[in-house]
Amino acid sequence: MEDSRTADGGRQRPTLEMVAAEAGVSRGTASRALNGGHNVSRRAMEAVQAAAARLGYRPNLAARSLVLGRSGSIGLVVSESDERLFSDPYFATVARGVHAELMAHDVQLVLALAQTPAERERMLRWSAGRPLDGVIIISVHGADPLPGAIATEGVPVVIGGAVEGPDRDLPGLASVDADNLAGARTAVEHLVARGRTRIGHISGPLDMVVGRDRLEGWRSVVSGLPGGAPSTLSVEGDFTEASGAEAARRLLAAHPDLDGVFTANDVMARGALGALQQAGRRVPQDVAVVGFDDLPGTEGIAPGLTTVRQPVIEMGRLMARTLLMMIEGRPLAEQHAVVSTTLVVRETS
Amino acid sequence: MEDSRTADGGRQRPTLEMVAAEAGVSRGTASRALNGGHNVSRRAMEAVQAAAARLGYRPNLAARSLVLGRSGSIGLVVSESDERLFSDPYFATVARGVHAELMAHDVQLVLALAQTPAERERMLRWSAGRPLDGVIIISVHGADPLPGAIATEGVPVVIGGAVEGPDRDLPGLASVDADNLAGARTAVEHLVARGRTRIGHISGPLDMVVGRDRLEGWRSVVSGLPGGAPSTLSVEGDFTEASGAEAARRLLAAHPDLDGVFTANDVMARGALGALQQAGRRVPQDVAVVGFDDLPGTEGIAPGLTTVRQPVIEMGRLMARTLLMMIEGRPLAEQHAVVSTTLVVRETS
DNA sequence: GAGCAGGCTGGGAGCGCTCCCATGTGGAGT
DNA sequence: ACTCCACATGGGAGCGCTCCCAGCCTGCTC
CATH class of the missing domain: 1.10.260.40 (lambda repressor-like DNA-binding domains)
Structure with a gap:
């Protein structure tokens, strides 16, 4: 017995x-x-x-979810190296928002990494087995098939960021994004209003929509300036501090008359500020700098940085709320939400 | 139908x-x-x-785990603020090790946060429902009852760090820790060998065993020095860069003749280096600095930092392997593993 | 005092899967 | 030709839970 x-x-x-x-x-x-x-x-x-x-x-939760058809937990899937996941405060902030909303609804949040192709394949198999009622995917690179594949398996998906291509019309897939184009434009227009005429850009990875959108916002303003927007005036970074520093050095080398820089996030702005200082440039007298993100609790990253604030915590909450609506089968007000940004002027511009 | x-x-x-x-x-x-x-x-x-x-x-994974009594996934539980979780590269590195080992065994890894008391209670209820076959818990503060409680529910637990008190003898609870005492001692002895006599310490949180162990290692060496180890010669930090900078300023204020600093991790060393520089001290001529961790891929944190290397990735793998052994009911070679550290001498000492 | 709601209760059915065992089926051995 | 065994197969049992429904017992109304 x-x-x-x-x-x-x-x-x-x-x-x-x-x-x-x-x-x-x-x-x-x-x-x-x-x-x-x-x-x-x-x-x-x-x-x-x-x-x-x-x-x-x-x-026993397995028995319960077998009969209920629900597990009571949702996943936050990060298509990113564990290194960047843990070093960029952006993810922490999104996670905080998602977490806050889910706790209020008594739903368990689990994080999962899906970086390599093998991991992504495994992630698809796993989530198709419905251990999660839905997933939020952030940091999507390129035309990543994973979100669409999971949604096609009948598991609701919310993407943090923009969605391009045919996936946009998948019924089980929604998204929450900041208005990156307008935000970037505001940042650069601010530099122009400050009398800057030689404004460089340190972009995010160009295989990400967010990278391209902010670049495009910068270009749309700078191309109207006397000098135009030559290709050497924007340098691709990868959202890390080191890449920001390196990019700033290259900008300076190609354009010694640089008088403004717009970086695609605050972490790279930090790197750029360090490089500018090393090169003997005063900020903002010689070069004005504007970043992007303005994450709460990260004043230490780059004190006094002028930046474009996106309400990341609120975006995280919205992603969670949206996903919960989808899980319950309720209709969405908007499948692809875009939230607006605010320019926060401080000392670096 | x-x-x-x-x-x-x-x-x-x-x-x-x-x-x-x-x-x-x-x-x-x-x-x-x-x-x-x-x-x-x-x-x-x-x-x-x-x-x-x-x-x-x-x-359907719920049906499968109902009959098998196994879910095929294990959890990495972090008893830490999401902020620090995502900003300290230590967690990323542990996670990388754990992840690497689990992928090789076809086990899904999920991360879960359990910071507030409400979250920890929820975590206990959840894990007792066996959605996970076992959990690894890192960053344990104080006499945290959570690991013991989960182990008592019959879910195998591996702690990253030391275990004190009665939990040490729980059969379902193992641990993997670095030899923090010896590591710290080596670091301070190295400073002594460099002719330093006024060696301060920036400690980790003293509600964590790791914080107390490294402090104790420092004290055991410094108390043998002519000036002894007055209480003002060690300042408590919280492993963040900002706390390292602040602690360095306080050390300098209390001991202007400071000629060496041992910090309980590299991130705080970075903060300390910045503060020392601002105070006009040259490193290593005026003040030598030694950190702790030496995480792979983080040369950028504090270039040229002399530090105590702990094999964090290997420790993560060991945690995972240990947990898998426990899940399979196989006997452990050692319930509480301690791995040794190495001093890596670079330019700051 | 018969009739009737409405609150409680017990237990069958069934979620989707894996294990087990009884039952086939073919080929090798004598 | 007969036995024997290894392989192959079908389907019952059961994992632990929630839902559902029939049946029960109250207490109330007329």
Whole structure:
């Protein structure tokens, strides 16, 4: 009779059946007592709760999700190297927003990495098995097939960022993005208003829509300036501090008369500020700098940095809310939300 | 007959039963064909695989884990603010090691945050429901009851760091830690060998064993020096760059004759280096600095920093391997592993 | 005092899967 | 030709839970 499949000393985990027996009620009543207690007498209620406590009962989530068709947890999938995931405060901030919203709805959040092709394939297989009720995917590079593939499996997907191509029309796929084009334009127009005429750009990865959008915002303004927007006036970075420093050095080398820089995020702005200082340029007198993000709690990254604020926490919350709506099958107000940004002027411009 | 519980257009997800019917075999044969194919004829094998592909079959993981009693995924639980989780490269590095090992064993890794008391309670309830076969917990503060509580629920736990108190003897709880005491001692002895006599310490949080161990290592050496180890010679930090800078300023204020600093991690060393520079001290001529960690790929954090290397990736792998052993019920070579560190001398000392 | 709601209760059905066992089926051994 | 065994197969049992429905017992109304 003793099933010793488990390794924990042979003691069997208590099941609902055992709790019911201990409480002297049926399985059905025990289930009701433990889940809201509708149509359960006070006596039964207390007996069941006492029995559950006595036995240390914990409902088996696999059994529950098998019958419910829901696991009660959602995934935050990051298509990014673990290195950048953990070094860029952007992800932390999105995660904070998502997390805050989910906690309020009693949904468990799990993070999962899907960087290499093998991991992405495994991620697809796994999520298709429905251990998660839905997923939020951030940091999508290129024309990544993963979000669309997961959505096609019937698992709701929300993308943090823009969606291009045919995936835009998939019913099970929504997105939340900042208005990167307008934000970038505002930043550069601000530099122009400050009298700058030689404004460089340190872009994000150009295989990401966010990288291209901010570049395009910069270009649309700078190309109207006397000098135009020669290709050497924008340098591609990868959102890391080191790449920001390197890009700033290259900008300076190609354009010694540089008097303004717009970087695609604040972390790269930090790198650029360091490089400018090393090159003997004063900020903002010689070169004015504007970043992008303005994440809360990251004043330390680049003190006094003028930047374009995107409401990342609120965006995270919106992603979570959107996903929960989709999971419940409720209609979305807008499948692809775009939230606006604000210029925050400080000392570097 | 049509069950419209699902929201995905009414198309029912294919089950194993349907695949079997499509392939013209029984459920049992289909199951065998899809899992290794033992005792399955070539004909049946191919028919099942074709049918599965045609229907887009994906096994339901809840059903599988219900019968197997295993979910095939393990959790990396971080008892830390999302902010620090994502800003300290230490976590990324542990995660990388854990991840590498698990991928090789075809186990899915999920990260979960458990910072606030409410989240920790939820984490306990959740993990007790066995959605995970085991958990690795890192960044444990104080006498955290969470690891012990999870282990007591019968879920194997591996702690990244040291374990103190009664939890040490729990059968379902193991740990992997660096030899922080010896590492710290080596660092400070190195400074002494360099002729330094006024060696301060910027410690980690003292509610963490790792913080206390490295402090103790420093103290054991410094207390033997002529000036001893007055309380003002060590300042508590929280492993962040800002706290390192602030601590360095306080050390300098209390001890203008400071000629050496040992910081409990590299990130704080970076902050300290900045503060020392601002205070006009030359490194290493005026003040020598030694950090702790030497994480791969983080040369950018503090170039040329002399530091104590702990093999964090290998430790992550060891945590994962240990957990897998426990899950399989195999005996552990050592329940509490301690790995040794190496001093890496560079330019700051 | 019969009739009737409405609250409680027990237990069957079933979620989708893997294991197990009884039952085939062919080829090798005598 | 007969036995024997290895391989192949189908389908029942059961993992632990929630839903559902029939049946019960109250307490109330007329």
